[in-house]
Amino acid sequence: MFVLVNLKAYPCDPVAVATAAHEVSESTGVRIAIAPQAAHLSAVADTGVETWVQHVSPVEHGSHTGSTLAEAAADAGAVGALLNHSENRLKLADLDASLDAAERVDFETIVCANDPDQIAAAAALGPDAVAVEPPELIGTGTPVSKADPDIVRDAVDAAAAVDASVDVLCGAGISTGEDLASAQDLGAEGVLLASGVAKADDPRAALEDLVDPVA
Amino acid sequence: MFVLVNLKAYPCDPVAVATAAHEVSESTGVRIAIAPQAAHLSAVADTGVETWVQHVSPVEHGSHTGSTLAEAAADAGAVGALLNHSENRLKLADLDASLDAAERVDFETIVCANDPDQIAAAAALGPDAVAVEPPELIGTGTPVSKADPDIVRDAVDAAAAVDASVDVLCGAGISTGEDLASAQDLGAEGVLLASGVAKADDPRAALEDLVDPVA
Amino acid sequence: MFVLVNLKAYPCDPVAVATAAHEVSESTGVRIAIAPQAAHLSAVADTGVETWVQHVSPVEHGSHTGSTLAEAAADAGAVGALLNHSENRLKLADLDASLDAAERVDFETIVCANDPDQIAAAAALGPDAVAVEPPELIGTGTPVSKADPDIVRDAVDAAAAVDASVDVLCGAGISTGEDLASAQDLGAEGVLLASGVAKADDPRAALEDLVDPVA
Amino acid sequence: MFVLVNLKAYPCDPVAVATAAHEVSESTGVRIAIAPQAAHLSAVADTGVETWVQHVSPVEHGSHTGSTLAEAAADAGAVGALLNHSENRLKLADLDASLDAAERVDFETIVCANDPDQIAAAAALGPDAVAVEPPELIGTGTPVSKADPDIVRDAVDAAAAVDASVDVLCGAGISTGEDLASAQDLGAEGVLLASGVAKADDPRAALEDLVDPVA
Numbered sequence: 001m002f003v004l005v006n007l008k009a010y011p012c013d014p015v016a017v018a019t020a021a022h023e024v025s026e027s028t029g030v031r032i033a034i035a036p037q038a039a040h041l042s043a044v045a046d047t048g049v050e051t052w053v054q055h056v057s058p059v060e061h062g063s064h065t066g067s068t069l070a071e072a073a074a075d076a077g078a079v080g081a082l083l084n085h086s087e088n089r090l091k092l093a094d095l096d097a098s099l100d101a102a103e104r105v106d107f108e109t110i111v112c113a114n115d116p117d118q119i120a121a122a123a124a125l126g127p128d129a130v131a132v133e134p135p136e137l138i139g140t141g142t143p144v145s146k147a148d149p150d151i152v153r154d155a156v157d158a159a160a161a162v163d164a165s166v167d168v169l170c171g172a173g174i175s176t177g178e179d180l181a182s183a184q185d186l187g188a189e190g191v192l193l194a195s196g197v198a199k200a201d202d203p204r205a206a207l208e209d210l211v212d213p214v215a
Numbered sequence: 216m217f218v219l220v221n222l223k224a225y226p227c228d229p230v231a232v233a234t235a236a237h238e239v240s241e242s243t244g245v246r247i248a249i250a251p252q253a254a255h256l257s258a259v260a261d262t263g264v265e266t267w268v269q270h271v272s273p274v275e276h277g278s279h280t281g282s283t284l285a286e287a288a289a290d291a292g293a294v295g296a297l298l299n300h301s302e303n304r305l306k307l308a309d310l311d312a313s314l315d316a317a318e319r320v321d322f323e324t325i326v327c328a329n330d331p332d333q334i335a336a337a338a339a340l341g342p343d344a345v346a347v348e349p350p351e352l353i354g355t356g357t358p359v360s361k362a363d364p365d366i367v368r369d370a371v372d373a374a375a376a377v378d379a380s381v382d383v384l385c386g387a388g389i390s391t392g393e394d395l396a397s398a399q400d401l402g403a404e405g406v407l408l409a410s411g412v413a414k415a416d417d418p419r420a421a422l423e424d425l426v427d428p429v430a
Numbered sequence: 431m432f433v434l435v436n437l438k439a440y441p442c443d444p445v446a447v448a449t450a451a452h453e454v455s456e457s458t459g460v461r462i463a464i465a466p467q468a469a470h471l472s473a474v475a476d477t478g479v480e481t482w483v484q485h486v487s488p489v490e491h492g493s494h495t496g497s498t499l500a501e502a503a504a505d506a507g508a509v510g511a512l513l514n515h516s517e518n519r520l521k522l523a524d525l526d527a528s529l530d531a532a533e534r535v536d537f538e539t540i541v542c543a544n545d546p547d548q549i550a551a552a553a554a555l556g557p558d559a560v561a562v563e564p565p566e567l568i569g570t571g572t573p574v575s576k577a578d579p580d581i582v583r584d585a586v587d588a589a590a591a592v593d594a595s596v597d598v599l600c601g602a603g604i605s606t607g608e609d610l611a612s613a614q615d616l617g618a619e620g621v622l623l624a625s626g627v628a629k630a631d632d633p634r635a636a637l638e639d640l641v642d643p644v645a
Numbered sequence: 646m647f648v649l650v651n652l653k654a655y656p657c658d659p660v661a662v663a664t665a666a667h668e669v670s671e672s673t674g675v676r677i678a679i680a681p682q683a684a685h686l687s688a689v690a691d692t693g694v695e696t697w698v699q700h701v702s703p704v705e706h707g708s709h710t711g712s713t714l715a716e717a718a719a720d721a722g723a724v725g726a727l728l729n730h731s732e733n734r735l736k737l738a739d740l741d742a743s744l745d746a747a748e749r750v751d752f753e754t755i756v757c758a759n760d761p762d763q764i765a766a767a768a769a770l771g772p773d774a775v776a777v778e779p780p781e782l783i784g785t786g787t788p789v790s791k792a793d794p795d796i797v798r799d800a801v802d803a804a805a806a807v808d809a810s811v812d813v814l815c816g817a818g819i820s821t822g823e824d825l826a827s828a829q830d831l832g833a834e835g836v837l838l839a840s841g842v843a844k845a846d847d848p849r850a851a852l853e854d855l856v857d858p859v860a
Contacts, residue, residue: 009707068684278440303497554807
């Protein structure tokens with residue numbers, strides 16, 4: 001199982017969370033990555049944790065003020081990109097171009113989507129993985145794997161029907177080891193979470209609890 | 216073959232083009248529809264021509280100032296919706312919601328996309344048809360069927376692999392009967408065009424020439 | 431006082447509301463205009479009521495699929511344009527271009543804004559009027575003139591400091607004659623409202639009550 | 646005179662340009678700042694040069710995946726923010742909120758705008774400075790101060806009429822010392838440039854030439 005912790009724009013200490021994630025990953029053998037704000041990428045990558053960027057712009061080098069260029073994210077130590085998060089929805093054509101941008105720098109990619117239809121559409125663009133995140137469950141603490149297990153199974157089936165090489169992750173409401181285990185039971189290859197770790201009083205303990213079933 | 220004429224925001228007389236399209240359709244038996252500005256929908260529909268809207272908003276009835284509500288387009292006489300045109304690209308989640316909106320009022324739908332990957336993604340959302348429009352050919356007068364026939368064949372294959380019930384139309388650069396015939400040869404079920412008719416000195420003659428090979 | 435009723439994408443009968451508005455305006459001498467969906471413009475204008483469009487695109491005639499061209503809105507009978515409503519916020523440069531578009535067809539213009547700073551910015555672009563609409567009050571039924579009278583006074587002052595010829599309207603939460611009277615007392619030249627009329631059981635009665643203090 | 650070099654998403658070495666800028670600033674006494682990609686902020690700030698971010702998002706701490714949080718930019722060493730660049734136009738309400746965000750972390754702010762009307766609107770929002778950048782001159786090598794000196798004078802007047810404390814910078818096409826001197830003659834307090842330095846074969850020499858008239 002792969003665990004990607006999206007720090008969003010939360011008021012957490014990104015280096016502290018990254019350090020904890022790196023140590024928990026090392027001690028348990030579970031793959032854990034951290035996705036900080038672009039401006040925090042190099043500080044997070046310096047902890048040794050696997051570092052992802054929260055978005056890359058659908059552009060190449062050029063006149064693009066205020067963009068998040070894939071090459072700049074790679075320079076800062078990122079090795080993967082989260083795309084089309086529900087808080088940063090992309091146009092279909094831009095999503096395709098952002099995947100091209102990520103590919104230029106050999107980033108691993110995860111595309112978020114709301115439901116099985118959109119998961120199938122995302123899978124058709126050839127990312128490494130897709131993450132199903134019903135918007136109504138994001139940030140609720142109610143895991144999608146419990147609230148709507150069928151949507152996870154349907155997402156796994158929908159992605160497989162389009163491209164069997166695309167993994168499916170489970171997002172929205174994941175916070176405990178039990179959530180992660182049930183995501184795995186439903187066919188997910190990983191989980192995408194945010195507040196459950198980033199806003200935890202003790203991010204290390206939260207991560208240890210999270211990965212316990214697969215450690 | 217289905218011919219959809221997108222009037223965009225061109226300085227043409229929408230009623231005159233619609234009237235010509237209706238008459239050519241009636242006299243030749245070829246299905247021709249006109250997609251005017253939303254504000255021109257009722258005037259165009261009054262000519263008797265099949266009328267499409269150029270876009271519908273991904274919303275339901277509610278507080279959405281300045282939107283193009285599917286129900287309002289239907290009230291004005293539209294029976295179909297063009298979505299995700301390269302001049303009006305939608306977010307993946309909004310495209311899915313706009314298709315839901317169109318379905319509420321039983322609109323026929325065509326989703327535009329740049330290339331075979333995006334065609335596959337669009338097809339996964341379940342529209343009636345997709346239209347392949349390489350952006351670099353739009354408005355050039357060079358038909359995609361001539362400039363890049365493989366992209367049309369690949370689009371037909373990509374759509375069929377995802378959902379065999381989704382038709383493929385050929386957009387970008389179509390203006391003559393020869394273009395339409397070659398689109399048909401490549402597996403397209405119709406053509407999407409704009410300036411070739413809307414900016415023609417004689418829209419009726421342009422339409423007659425266009426549909427001649429299939430009339 | 432000027433009363434502009436924004437029908438948004440509400441499930442009301444736009445022709446019935448427009449007819450009522452026209453009759454109340456005729457019988458009371460109070461200026462009342464209706465802003466329907468673009469697709470409903472011609473049906474609304476046919477009632478004889480003063481008709482506004484809810485938005486115009488920042489473009490000229492050309493390749494702009496899915497836009498709301500000022501000229502098309504004018505063809506359908508609109509004589510004014512609401513711009514930058516909180517449900518349809520525009521980029522500063524586009525707002526300027528939409529005002530240019532509206533000017534091409536001699537539309538009267540109202541630009542919405544959240545607070546006095548943004549009112550001053552909007553006034554600097556030279557619209558006929560600005561409307562102050564604190565987002566937190568929209569649709570609440572609590573009139574801005576009661577909840578936060580200072581924001582209306584400050585908006586009047588802010589607009590006057592930039593351009594004394596720009597009128598200020600009061601939006602957000604207006605529904606009764608009392609609300610309209612207090613808006614007038616605070617220096618507003620009109621009111622912008624929506625649900626108070628469009629979602630009323632009896633739009634005519636709602637309008638009669640609304641304009642009673644100035645009839 | 647203040648010189649702000651926007652590195653956009655150019656394929657330059659940001660640390661090399663920043664180092665050169667820092668040294669030229671130190672040796673000449675002219676204030677020079679560098680605005681890199683967000684992911685490059687900390688590497689650029691480590692050179693000692695005054696560091697600006699190319700954009701900040703109109704948000705506070707919270708669920709905003711893929712944003713550019715002002716606090717994160719400040720953590721990485723930025724002390725100023727460029728806003729509303731023509732390649733990253735903001736909605737009026739978001740521009741106001743981005744200025745609030747920049748103020749939270751005591752950033753100095755420059756808001757770009759196309760022409761004197763928009764300069765006045767931008768000035769009304771209370772930034773430290775505005776930069777007039779006619780879009781048609783960006784990247785041309787033709788300085789606005791030569792191509793259209795009146796637009797600079799008018800921008801200076803327009804800003805002063807709204808808020809005399811707001812400085813005006815001259816953007817678009819600036820690359821030489823002569824350009825900088827003429828901007829100063831027209832009343833500008835600084836220049837905003839990009840390719841003239843970032844794409845120069847020798848950025849240090851380009852900067853030395855640029856600041857020579859005021860060194």
